[in-house]
Amino acid sequence: MLIDRWGSISEHIDLLGSSEIPFYLVRGQVWALIDSGVSPAIPALFDQFKAYPDIDARLKYIILTHSHFDHAGGLGFLLARFPKANVLASATTAEVFKKPKAVEYILGMNDGLARFAGIDFAKLGYARENLRVDEIVKEGDRIELGNGVNFEVYDAPGHSRCSLAYVLNPDRALFSGEAIGFYNRPDQILPEALSSFKDFIATLEKLSRLELKMLCLPHGGALFGDELKNYFPLALDCALRFRAEFSDRLKKGQPEKEILDQMTAAYYQGRIRLQPEQVFRGNLQAMLAALKKES
Numbered sequence: 577m578l579i580d581r582w583g584s585i586s587e588h589i590d591l592l593g594s595s596e597i598p599f600y601l602v603r604g605q606v607w608a609l610i611d612s613g614v615s616p617a618i619p620a621l622f623d624q625f626k627a628y629p630d631i632d633a634r635l636k637y638i639i640l641t642h643s644h645f646d647h648a649g650g651l652g653f654l655l656a657r658f659p660k661a662n663v664l665a666s667a668t669t670a671e672v673f674k675k676p677k678a679v680e681y682i683l684g685m686n687d688g689l690a691r692f693a694g695i696d697f698a699k700l701g702y703a704r705e706n707l708r709v710d711e712i713v714k715e716g717d718r719i720e721l722g723n724g725v726n727f728e729v730y731d732a733p734g735h736s737r738c739s740l741a742y743v744l745n746p747d748r749a750l751f752s753g754e755a756i757g758f759y760n761r762p763d764q765i766l767p768e769a770l771s772s773f774k775d776f777i778a779t780l781e782k783l784s785r786l787e788l789k790m791l792c793l794p795h796g797g798a799l800f801g802d803e804l805k806n807y808f809p810l811a812l813d814c815a816l817r818f819r820a821e822f823s824d825r826l827k828k829g830q831p832e833k834e835i836l837d838q839m840t841a842a843y844y845q846g847r848i849r850l851q852p853e854q855v856f857r858g859n860l861q862a863m864l865a866a867l868k869k870e871s
Contacts, residue, residue, distance in 0.1 A: 580797030582624065586747045586790060588725050592624050593617050595797040596850050597646065600751060601628070602744060605722025608637035609661075610742070610751045610792070612651040615686040616693040619700060621650070622657065632658065637719065639727070640665040640709075641753030641794070642739040643672040649686035652704035653697070662710040664719065666731075668738035670709035679707055713740065730783065734776025735768045741783060749790040749798075755779050757811045759796045760846040762803060767815040770862040774870055777815055784808035796847060822867050836860050 579585050580595035593599040597617045600610040613621070625631050638654055638661050641647055648669075655661065672678045690697065697704065713719065719727040724746060732741040732755035741752035750756075754768035757780075769776035791799040791807060799807060825835045840857050848856060 577801045577803060578797050578799055585792075585798045586749060588744065588747055589749060589790075589792065589798075591792075591798060593621050596795055598793070598795070598797065600792050601631075602721065602725070602727075603634075604720075604725030606636035607631065607634045608639050608719070608721060608727075609635060609654070610639050611641055611647045611753070611794070612638060612649065612654050614646050614649040614689055615653060615697070616690045616695050618650045618653045618697075618702070619695060635661055636721075637661060638663045639719070639742060639751075640669055641732075641741070641751060641755070642666070642736045643669040643678075643682070644736060644753075645682045645685040647753055647794070648673075648682055648707060649689075651707050652683075653702055655705035655708070656703035659705075663708055664711050664713050665709045666714065666738045666740050667712045668736075670712055672738060673707040673709060682707065732779045732783065734772050734774075734779045735770055737771050739779075741779075743786060743788070747790060748786075748788050749792050750783065750786065750788050751792045752783065753794045756783060756791070756807070757815065758848060759793050759799065759807075760848050763810070764846065765807070765811040765814045766843065766848060767811075767818045767863070768859065769815065769819075769866060770859055772866050772870065773815070773819050773863070777812065777819075780808060780812050780815060784812070795850070818863075819867060822864055823871070826864075826868070826871075832861075832864065835864065 582591050584590050588603050590601040591598050592601055593613055597613045599613055602608045635658050713729045715731040717729040726745050727742040730741040732739040732752055735754045739755045741755055743750050757768050758766040760766045791804055839860055844856050
C-alpha cells in the first residue's frame with residue numbers, strides 16, 4: 577500500500593509537503609524534520625506548519641539523508657525559520673556544504689526551480705541562512721527524540737558518497753533518500769547508483785536485512801504491506817539488470833550518447849517523469865561513469 581497524501585502516516589510520523597517532494601515530521605518529546613526538499617516547496621510547507629502550533633518550540637533537528645539539491649535545497653529557509661534547530665548529516669555532507677561551487681550549484685538549481693514556479697522569496701519576506709551541518713552522525717549512532725522515540729543511523733553509500741539512512745523506533749520506518757532507488761511503479765524500482773553501483777547494491781543488501789514496517793520514500797510517499805515486503809528483492813533485481821544493460825552496451829562498443837539516448841527513451845516513463853528529463857539523463861550519465869570507473 578502506498579500513502580501519498582500529506583497528513584499522519586503513523587503514530588509518530590506525518591508526511592508534509594507533497595508526495596513528489598515529501599518532508600517527514602517525526603514527533604517524540606522533541607521533533608525532527610527529515611530532509612529539506614527544494615525551495616519552491618517551502619511556502620506550502622510553512623503553510624502546513626500552521627496545523628502545528630508547537631512546532632517552533634519543539635522542532636529540534638533537521639536531519640538530512642544526503643546533500644543533493646532536491647533534499648538540501650530548502651535548508652537555508654528552514655534555518656531562518658528555526659534558528660535553534662540542529663542540522664544532522666554525514667561528515668561528507670558537511671564537507672560538501674563547505675565547498676563554494678557545490679553550494680552555488682545546490683542554490684542555483686533551487687533558485688531556477690523557484691523562478692520557474694513563479695515564487696519570489698523576497699516578496700514573501702522569507703530569509704535564507706547559509707547551509708550548514710551542526711552535528712555529524714554515522715552508522716551505529718542513535719538520535720533520541722524522547723518518549724521512547726529514536727533513530728538508528730546507517731551509512732548508505734552508492735547513491736552518493738554522503739548518503740545516510742535512518743530507522744525510526746518504535747515505528748520501524750526507514751528514511752534513506754535514494755539510497756534504495758526510485759519507486760517508479762509497483763514492478764519497477766529505478767536504481768540511483770550515482771556514485772557507485774558496488775556500494776549501491778551493498779547498501780540495498782544491508783538495509784534489506786532490517787526489520788521494517790514502513791518505507792518513507794524520498795519521492796512518492798510511504799510504502800506498507802506487500803509492496804514493502806517485495807521492495808528490496810525488486811530493487812536488487814532492477815539494479816543488477818540495469819548494471820548488466822549498461823555493461824552489455826559498453827562491451828558492444830556503443831557510443832555513450834547513444835546509450836544515454838536509448839536508455840532515456842526506455843526508462844524515462846512512469847513516476848520518474850516528475851523529474852526533469854535533463855536531470856534523469858544526468859543521473860544516467862553519472863551511473864555510466866561510476867560503472868566505467870568500477871570496471
